[in-house]
Amino acid sequence: MESISSAKGLSSAFESPTFDEDGSFRLDKPVGSASISPCGRDIVLASRQGLHIIDLDSPWSPPRHLSHHTPWEVADVQWSPFAARDYWVVSTSNQKALVWNLEMKDSRASIEHYLHAHTRAITDINFSAHHPDILATCAVDSYVHCWDLRHPSRAAITFCDWFAGATQVKWNRQNPHILASSHDKFLRIWDDRKGAHPLRSIEAHATKIYGVDWNRTETNNVATCSLDKTIKFWDYTSAHDVPEAMIQTSFPVWRARHTPFGAGLLAMPQRNDFDLHLYNRRSDDQSQQPEAMPMVHRFDGHEGQVKEFLWRARGSVETSTDGRDFQLVSWGTDRVLRLHRLDEKVLGKVGFVKGQQVKRTIPFTRRNAPYKTFRGDPSGTTKDIDSIFGQLRPGSSCQPNTGMSSLSSIGQNGHVLGVNNIWATTEIPSASMAGKQIRSRNDVDAISWMKGVKIGKRETRPVGVDQSVSSVLSPVLKSSQPWDSFDSLAEEITHLADKFSKVTFENVRATTSLHFFL
Numbered sequence: 058m059e060s061i062s063s064a065k066g067l068s069s070a071f072e073s074p075t076f077d078e079d080g081s082f083r084l085d086k087p088v089g090s091a092s093i094s095p096c097g098r099d100i101v102l103a104s105r106q107g108l109h110i111i112d113l114d115s116p117w118s119p120p121r122h123l124s125h126h127t128p129w130e131v132a133d134v135q136w137s138p139f140a141a142r143d144y145w146v147v148s149t150s151n152q153k154a155l156v157w158n159l160e161m162k163d164s165r166a167s168i169e170h171y172l173h174a175h176t177r178a179i180t181d182i183n184f185s186a187h188h189p190d191i192l193a194t195c196a197v198d199s200y201v202h203c204w205d206l207r208h209p210s211r212a213a214i215t216f217c218d219w220f221a222g223a224t225q226v227k228w229n230r231q232n233p234h235i236l237a238s239s240h241d242k243f244l245r246i247w248d249d250r251k252g253a254h255p256l257r258s259i260e261a262h263a264t265k266i267y268g269v270d271w272n273r274t275e276t277n278n279v280a281t282c283s284l285d286k287t288i289k290f291w292d293y294t295s296a297h298d299v300p301e302a303m304i305q306t307s308f309p310v311w312r313a314r315h316t317p318f319g320a321g322l323l324a325m326p327q328r329n330d331f332d333l334h335l336y337n338r339r340s341d342d343q344s345q346q347p348e349a350m351p352m353v354h355r356f357d358g359h360e361g362q363v364k365e366f367l368w369r370a371r372g373s374v375e376t377s378t379d380g381r382d383f384q385l386v387s388w389g390t391d392r393v394l395r396l397h398r399l400d401e402k403v404l405g406k407v408g409f410v411k412g413q414q415v416k417r418t419i420p421f422t423r424r425n426a427p428y429k430t431f432r433g434d435p436s437g438t439t440k441d442i443d444s445i446f447g448q449l450r451p452g453s454s455c456q457p458n459t460g461m462s463s464l465s466s467i468g469q470n471g472h473v474l475g476v477n478n479i480w481a482t483t484e485i486p487s488a489s490m491a492g493k494q495i496r497s498r499n500d501v502d503a504i505s506w507m508k509g510v511k512i513g514k515r516e517t518r519p520v521g522v523d524q525s526v527s528s529v530l531s532p533v534l535k536s537s538q539p540w541d542s543f544d545s546l547a548e549e550i551t552h553l554a555d556k557f558s559k560v561t562f563e564n565v566r567a568t569t570s571l572h573f574f575l
Contacts, residue, residue, distance in 0.1 A: 070369075070372075077384075079395075081395050084120065090134045095136070101146050132178065132179060139426075159435070172192075180225070239269050242262045256293075268314070273317065286309055287303055367387075383404070
């Protein structure tokens with residue numbers, strides 16, 4: 058695996074050491090939703106305690122924490138997809154939407170705008186795909202508000218269903234004036250030039266709609282999903298409430314979205330299934346019924362329901378040639394963020410081949426986004442934790458030339474001896490002096506965070522073990538690791554902490570030794 062010794066200096070996702078790897082990050086926080094930065098390097102997890110920014114290219118570094126304690130679960134969080142507004146993150150807090158500015162110098166006042174017009178809890182947020190300052194919110198009060206963040210004191214446009222609360226709102230990816238919202242079992246299509254009356258109303262499902270997603274290339278096509286175990290594809294210009302195609306699933310569907318490549322659609326179950334299911338909307342078998350579209354791939358690994366999934370992309374479309382690569386990122390109720398590597402075989406199952414010609418216009422809001430991380434504190438009041446764990450990254454050479462363990466022995470006074478020299482050359486503030494400052498930005502203990510990071514390793518369920526019991530069996534299925542089989546110094550340190558459970562890791566100093574105290 059490629060070294061991450063200079064992750065902060067990466068110039069593009071092609072230099073990312075984690076893009077082509079499977080991996081997992083454990084964060085034991087009450088996270089409600091997740092989103093990804095425009096360049097695809099950072100993931101934001103929104104919890105009742107605030108925002109947690111994870112740098113995927115510096116996996117051993119604890120996430121940056123922006124505190125905002127609330128009793129309400131975060132229904133949605135959206136990172137602005139525009140390169141021009143890559144510092145904006147919007148999250149829900151009951152009836153309000155909070156607009157965070159990650160570049161504000163004072164991390165204690167990172168909320169730039171409060172959007173307050175709803176009278177009930179907000180259920181969804183969506184940025185326009187055409188204008189970086191336009192945002193839509195919907196809520197249980199049945200209203201859909203469109204905001205211009207240049208004038209955030211009031212909503213610019215408002216739509217209302219009047220009969221049922223809204224669950225989803227999505228801007229059309231091709232037409233900047235069209236948006237869709239779901240209210241109970243009805244799909245409403247709105248045009249911001251046509252006033253408050255919906256352009257089209259479709260009775261789409263037998264039960265409440267929980268997912269809406271516009272086609273990425275077809276202006277009139279939109280997909281919906283519901284707990285009635287169906288995913289339906291609509292042309293809203295059609296005069297009849299008859300879907301163009303339908304997928305019958307074996308599970309209630311919580312979310313279903315088009316993939317950014319090929320003709321794929323990824324579905325997320327609402328219960329009783331911990332995997333993500335990939336479907337091909339264009340089957341090669343012309344005799345096959347649309348509702349019998351088979352699942353072509355299953356993304357597993359979670360030991361709880363998946364709550365959100367995101368796509369990480371690199372490359373671009375130049376001269377109508379699609380040269381992009383993709384990685385799937387998912388978050389589940391098991392409180393684990395997972396990276397899923399996509400190979401050519403999986404991409405080919407939905408009709409995508411790297412280097413193929415693009416026949417339709419694809420809007421790219423993320424084009425020219427600088428490849429940078431927002432995990433660091435812009436105020437500069439605390440030292441970057443990367444300086445502490447910059448060498449503790451997968452693939453880095455951390456073993457001393459003697460062939461012995463880099464953490465070779467523990468002295469009688471509690472000091473670790475024989476530590477690799479990388480610790481001696483790095484300027485690190487001692488925990489006794491700067492611990493409070495670091496914790497104000499990183500609310501996760503460094504050693505605890507490192508224990509939950511696995512890069513390049515994929516723990517899958519054994520053959521014949523059902524996913525419903527895998528979480529119970531997993532502790533005994535994992536074998537103990539010998540001292541000489543670590544891939545990085547980070548793994549060795551976390552193993553040491555487990556091995557010597559009565560040792561307290563108190564200080565990390567810029568010296569030739571690590572200090573432990575019993």
